Amino acid sequence: MKSLGSIRRDFAPWNDPNAKPYIQFDKVTKKFGEFTAVNNLSLTIFEREFFALLGASGCGKSTLLRMLAGFEEPTAGRILLDGQDLRGIPPYKRPVNMMFQSYALFPHMTVEKNIAFGLKQEGMPGPDIEKRVAEMLKLVKLEQFAKRKPHQLSGGQRQRVALARSVAKRPKVLLLDEPLGALDKKLREETQFELMDLQQELGLTFVVVTHDQEEAMTMADRIAIMDKGEVMQVATPAEIYEAPTSRFVAHFVGNVNMFEGKVAEHTANATRITGATGAEIVVDNGGKAAAGSDIVFAIRPEKIKVSSKKPADAVNALEGEVYDVAYLGDMTVYHIKLDDGQIVRASALNASRVTEDPLTWNDRAWVSFRPDAGVVLTR
């Protein structure tokens, strides 16, 4: 397979076989009564990594975070932090801090006192506390709000106080539970970048729980996609998007078209897939699936080209009819109903103001894509 490209900084300890794991979930299971929240899960997170746990609500991602913080104990398995088994260590003795979804600011204390709370607990001398609090207030740009109470702050300011309070103790790991969930969209986007800068600046390991895929894609070095208490895939955002390993992951992140089919034949550097319609798809990366096996071919909408005539050089081209067109400004989304009835979603970037090949409702159209545009999924 060709490289997926590295748009991020050159940081990839997960590819280094000698890298020492920092946080290790080792066959962890957590049951609440009959309900299994986390099922025999193993996961490795490296130092200074920005790691995201992504999944729908109830997938066990928050439970995982709470076990790391010490609010829940695993029913079975071990959690190691920097080589130390965390079993039996209460939350107030763990070198991790958490930023809560509700922020959990102490309503009866000023911003200053909120930030100083953790430092006081570890018995830091007064002048040092003052210095650290001032430092933290500067970090989150809240210097002039030091004497305010939480209810005198806006949502964005509260979020920053919560952040300052949770990093004030310089924890080994910062846990963030839906850190941007309560902010409006614009503020959320700004804060995503602020969080990334902060993580770089402090050099901490961040573990963030979120249900927002855009948030996870923007911020994280690696993402773990979770479903029903299990990890479906752990990979970089680009790998998750471009090389999902299962239907669930392909479906969960972004939009995707899926074609059911069978592997007809492997040739030297290509695989032929026959679909239910008899239409044939040729791909160059279907090597893992055995010939004759049932598979799903998954392809992202932006990798499908729509045209009114069959492109002369296209390896894969399917004919159909324009079913729906949605003009979104930056791009146009087409729904093409193939002759076998399947609807394909394709999106075209509106790179110029006028298009030479306008398509509208009920026009005949061809969808075409390159052999390396999609992935073959066996599960």
Place this chain on the structure above:
Amino acid sequence: MNSTWSRFNITSIVLGFAFLYLPIVLLIVFSFNESKLVTVWGGFSTKWYVSLFHNQGLMDATWVTARVGVISATVATVLGTLAAITLTRYTRFRGRVLFSGMVFAPLVMPEVITGLSLLLLFVAVGLDRGFFTVTLAHITFTMCFVAVVVQSRLVSFDRSLEEAAMDLGAPPVKTFFQITLPVILPAIISGWMLAFTLSLDDLVIASFSSGPGATTLPMKIYSQVRLGVTPEINAACTILIAVVAIGVIIASIANKRREIQRQLDEQAAQRG
């Protein structure tokens, strides 16, 4: 909505308020009566207030009531708060339903039964009735009121506050005193005030559980009224009403101010 004053509206308001307050107004008016006869107006005077302070029996009873009220309200607040915490936090122990039912049963238990059963208990264990037993009885019946007030606050308490404190390094006991207690303190104070007020005006249970030398103010007033209502009693009652009214008014003004301040703060915060 129609907000004009119709004749029907005015009549119903006047009747309603008269029904509620006429007896009290009468009592207050006659406390300033010059005449010794309670129901005959003999001109304005404050002499009954002066003589009230020289009535040793009434003053003693007031002192007893105040002490019983403060001690029983304080102990009841501690016990009631503990019960409320147990009931909201430990939701999965055996017999929780029975336990919570038993904590709240005294709310609807007829006072006569509570009083009588306490009396039987004190006699059975050989406790001499007096100050101690009244206080004990008041703790028993006010505790459940405190538990109700505190529990309703605890139900809406954000547990993540405690988790945040522990996460930042505070052990459970410290977390309770530094976070939980300050946050639920207003409810605890309301609970204390409710317990104090209940103790202040209790007659039935006090009558059962009290003994010589521990006559509370309501008991004293009741026994004097049986010998005939004097303007002095009217004066004593007026003072009681004034104390309670001032307390309620101060509390509601403070509440209102806090509310307004909070709204202003929030508006300011929204503006940045």
